[in-house]
Amino acid sequence: MAVAPTYTLSLETTWLPVPLEFPWGSFPDADAWADELTDSLLAGTGLPAEARDQLRATALTLQAMPGPLPGAMERFWRTEYVGGPAIIAHLYVTDSGARSADELLQLARAGIGGRVQTWTSLEGTAFPLAVQAVVTTDIEDVTVGAVRHLGVRDGYVFLLDFLSEDPLVLEAVQDELSGIFRSIRFA
Numbered sequence: 001m002a003v004a005p006t007y008t009l010s011l012e013t014t015w016l017p018v019p020l021e022f023p024w025g026s027f028p029d030a031d032a033w034a035d036e037l038t039d040s041l042l043a044g045t046g047l048p049a050e051a052r053d054q055l056r057a058t059a060l061t062l063q064a065m066p067g068p069l070p071g072a073m074e075r076f077w078r079t080e081y082v083g084g085p086a087i088i089a090h091l092y093v094t095d096s097g098a099r100s101a102d103e104l105l106q107l108a109r110a111g112i113g114g115r116v117q118t119w120t121s122l123e124g125t126a127f128p129l130a131v132q133a134v135v136t137t138d139i140e141d142v143t144v145g146a147v148r149h150l151g152v153r154d155g156y157v158f159l160l161d162f163l164s165e166d167p168l169v170l171e172a173v174q175d176e177l178s179g180i181f182r183s184i185r186f187a
Contacts, residue, residue, distance in 0.1 A: 004093045004156050007126075010183035011076060012176065018063050018075040018088070034059040041079060062088060068163055069111040076180070078173060085169060089162040089177060096157040101131055104150045107157055108133040112146060125182050127151030127158070132178060134170070145170045149181035158184065 011017065019025075019033055027033040038056040045051075062077055067090045078087035098104050105116050114137025122130035130151035137144055147170050149160040160181045164170050 004095075005154055006187040007158075008185050008187075009091075009180060011180060014080040015076045015078050015089075015176070015180065018059075018077050020063075020072060020075055030060055030063050033063070058086070062086060068161065078176070085164070085166065087162070087164075087169065087173060089160060089173075089180070092159040092161065093156055094159075095155055096152060097155070098152045098157055099129070101129065104129065104131045104152065104157070105133055107150055107159070108135055108146075108148045110159070112137045112139070112144065112163070114138075114144075114146075117145075122149065122151070122178070122181070125151055126185050127153050130181070132174075132181075134174075147174050147177055149177060151181070151184070153186065 016037070019027065019030070022029050022033070024033065027036065034056045037059050038052055041055060042052055067075065069090070069092060071092060071094065072090040073093050074091040076089045076091070096107065098107060101121060105119055108116055108119070108131070112135060114135050117134045117136050119131050119133040122132050130149070133148050133150070135146045135148060142165055144163055144165055145167055146161060146163045151158045160177055162170070162173060162177055
């Protein structure tokens with residue numbers, strides 16, 4: 001069994017990593033992480049204790065929720081819109097024999113089916129082959145869109161995934177997600 005390449009990535013200050021398991025860094029459990037996160041995000045805001053409790057509960061919910069696909073390597077939360085819709089992206093890494101944009105576009109439909117609405121090749125990444133795709137599908141009479149960034153390297157596909165029912169939210173974060181994907185670097 002091959003070992004996935006070691007990578008790093010950069011997040012803007014509006015995006016925070018959400019641990020998928022514990023211990024994580026200096027945090028022994030989800031409660032310790034949520035406490036630190038809440039204190040950090042609300043420092044100096046003067047918001048009441050109810051706001052702290054709501055933010056902490058949201059953080060714990062987002063940490064514990066299952067991803068849209070199994071096997072997420074990382075989860076990211078866009079915190080600028082706390083109180084609005086949760087904006088959560090996931091990064092997946094899986095082995096793949098994909099060698100063309102067409103093969104990556106087939107993978108862009110993974111887990112949700114649907115149709116690729118638009119796509120473009122991505123330049124300026126650490127991947128020899130990378131695409132960005134917008135996929136739409138109907139799930140239980142609701143149209144869901146996904147912005148998916150896929151890159152293949154050394155037999156592995158990296159998929160940065162964000163799903164939403166709101167096309168305006170998809171469009172609003174598309175460039176930010178592209179920036180996260182372009183920041184991926186390999187050792």
